[in-house]
Amino acid sequence: MEKRGGTPSPSPRSTEKSGKDLTRSGDANGGASAGGNATPKGDKEKGVNVQVILRCRPLSEDETKGNTPVVISCNERRREVAATQVIANKQIDRTFAFDKVFGPSSKQKDLFEQSISPIVHEVLEGYNCTIFAYGQTGTGKTYTMEGGGTRKAKSGELPTDAGVIPRSVRQIFDILEAQCAEYSMKVTFLELYNEEITDLLAPDEPRFPVLPVPEDKNKKPIALMEDGKGGVFVRGLEEEVVYSAGEIYKILDKGSAKRRTAETLLNKQSSRSHSIFSITIHIKELTHESEEMIKIGKLNLVDLAGSENISRSGARDGRAREAGEINKSLLTLGRVINALVEHSGHVPYRDSKLTRLLRDSLGGKTKTCIIATISPSVYCLEETLSTLDYAHRAKNIRNKPEVNQKMMKSAVIKDLYSEIDRLKQEVFAAREKNGIYIPRERYLQEEAEKKAMTEKIEKLGVDLEARDKQLVELKELYDAQMLLSAELGEKLEKTQERSGGHQACSA
Template sequence: MRPRSGISPSFVSEQRIRQLEQKLRAKEERIIVLETENALLHLKLAESQSMFGKSSTKELLKSYEKCKLCCLHGSVRSTVIQLYGTIQRLKQDMKNLRLSALAFLKDVQHQSKNSFYQILAAVQRLQIHNEAMETFEIKALELEQSLLDVSERYQKEKQKRKILHNSLIELRGNIRVHCRIRPLLPFDTAPGELVLEDRHRSISEKVVCAVDDETVLVKCNRPGHALINKTLQFERVYSAAETQGTVFADVSPLLISLLDGYNVCIMAYGQTGSGKTYTMLGPQPEDNFAFSLEDEPELGIIPRAAEEVFRLISEKPPGSHWVDVSVVEVYNNDVFDLLAKDSCGTTIGVKRDIVTNKEGKSAVPLLVYEPVEDEVEFLELVQKGLQLRVKHPTLVHAQSSRSHLVVTLTITTKAVLEDGFGDCSDQKLNKEHFFSSSHSVNYDKPTCPSRSSSPAQFLNESTEKHQQMRTKLQLVDLAGSECVGLSGVSGAVLRETSFINRSLSALADVLGAISDHRSHVPYRNSKLTHLLQDSIGGDAKLLLVLCVSPSQKYITESLQTLGFGTRARQVQRGQAKKRNQPGPSKSK
């Protein structure tokens, strides 16, 4: 057998034997040549002797020739003797060479035999090792499979627990509250606070952190007081390391409920600079911000929700769902329509009023609803509204939002009771009839084909076969609560801060009144609570995302935010009501 690398000893010995045999043949050929020359010399000698015997005259000449021939014979004989001695030496060398070659071959065979046995032993050991390795691999696969089974069972049990928990929450009618803790930022360091060096910047120690995906730990470390650790429970808690996609993964099931006939409201609450706008929209540069679906990892809930809604609609029959968008801000306790246009078609913020319609629901007369065909058109409209949103810098946040932003998607569904959907021409005709070219709504004329500002109401057509229903998705980015001392505001910005804090306080009062089952709920104490009346105290599925800072500097504001979320969890509004959509459907 040949080793895996190098030249085998047997091959070397064979090459050496061949070389020796070639030398031997060369010597034998030389001997033959010399023997031939010797025979020729003997023949010449015999001829000379014959000629000497026949010639009897000229004895002196013959004597001379005889003497000459004797000398020649002696010279030839001496040469032959030398050649003979050379031949004998060559034969002895060949004999010795053969003996050496045989000894070398024997030694090579012995070494080859030993090498063969060593290789055989190594192969046997390798086979034993391979068998042991296969045994270990089988055991490892069994352990991996066992771990996978255990993980699957754990995930199933965890999912069952979440489903049961959500079912319990839905039966109780409570608001779903999630909490997101943002990372520490350079401006989080408070004066005189102990800081930790992290590469080339200083950051403060975290006092708010996620214990697990349902528990928040708050380290209440106040001067002159003992350290107290508080834990609070929410439906979901996101640590600073969790991504936008992780947050939206818990939001997306609500969007399925939206198409199943339920109103949905998603609201971000927290202090200024706690990450509300980042959670709802994504990163906000100082200059003009433009959404880009290509920057998917950083997109917030609003662009992701629009993309998911249109994806779900694309799976429905063509022409069965229509989407309209409104963008509203509540600034200094006034409602502004951010999609209203002037006579030149330029988008301007127009002040609107809030009314309560006959069904007891809040409505905004003349509010503009723009139809959209896909998420790109939706994001363009939202971008126009964001350019008009009021922002001012404070000591807490350089791009602080000074108003509450409410983006509403209204989904109108055309359902068929018996015969299925009509043809495309009927659908197009009904859509054109339902949505007129005017963007305003006249609430005094309910028969007007203009779009209504109460999207959740159910609309019956004149025919018996078709029904239309409206559900709405409200996406709310609340302005941040602020401590005047920390924000360092004055003048008009101070007045804005006062209105923001009062509206958020009114929101807390509403939740408290609902939680205590008071006969009167003060929705009209603020335009914000009046606008969101249907979502807070109505029949919508409400998801409240609490955004908090982990810094000791903002511990008071963080505790206030977490307390607000705890009160919100205690609100019992009854089970969310489904729009009367015909045909089977499934709620999420």
């Protein structure tokens, strides 16, 4: 939703510097790496920066009719965005540089081909890649990720306004088909709303005509679990095996419709939900010794909720807590970015489910691209400056992308056989009723207890981390005090010696 009326009060950041302020720090990739974090070999150890793309949408019809003043100018060639503010009758321009800048007249096709297509290639090389859209509500995150209108391909062609997701899907299939590759693909689609994860691909619960179930009640929250290897997994998340781009579009439509239904029901709050659509691809490869290996790549496509809460409160001031209540995830994302950029020892990934889910994409082994979206309108200037600051800071995050380890086909088959065995046993137990059975009520109660326990353990983990940090600080303080006291001791000794000498002399 656009914020309207009145000239916005100047943002505190905008008064920090006046005149032309070219913010270009931390461009460690040497500026544009439109190739999605191209990794020079020697840089592998140092890591690569998160790629940040800036997109400014055009004025809407209403804004144009209402002669809304434009305060943003984009220089795509120089990869710069300038925001103009008038403070005390003085014009102040703030200029920000990004890896790529797409102005109001940019086309979906151009954004994809110049910035996203190279990332898709890296997924097919066996990397995990994440693309996420961040920005104020109504600035074009969904338009950029999904596209306007229908995303359905007509006569094999994508509509001109198809966004990053359908274009990526199409490109993945085009490449695999051109290579005559043997592959398998599965997708997951989840929504994160108010710290609860729901599966957008879960089959609907059967409804009874006498007892209609409200739409959102159909969405059962699912648990986020630690995988014991420093990662997380969403327990019971539906994985759909797909064989064509068309199938993925259908799944996307189905999932997005569920998301939208919730939005209709929950109205304003729903714009604060995040969605993650993931595609995992297994590709068969032959080694020189003709051994069959499986290469695995994963693409995460994230549509974040509107960022207006975080920008209004700022991650550090007193209102942060209040905004945290509303949207813990976005607030923590801001803190994680700050901690990574400032290299603070403790990165608060565990403080929200979004950052736990995106942990590997922020400072991990994944290649990450953030698309920051802004509006050109004067009425959004405050939020726009906040997005520009936020996105610019994120440019300094370094990830250490690693190609996923290839698996021998025989090992994959062995894994699949043991999975089939396990499922067979479950089916057999269910059919023969010789497994362990507990009443549904008790099962639900135990699940709830388990969830509470997991959360308690997680909280204890966080407390422990904080205590460890405190301990380190105390130890440092203790060491410093010891050093000081040793120095003072030495000084005292010398003084005593000197005064002893004097006494001897005077005696």
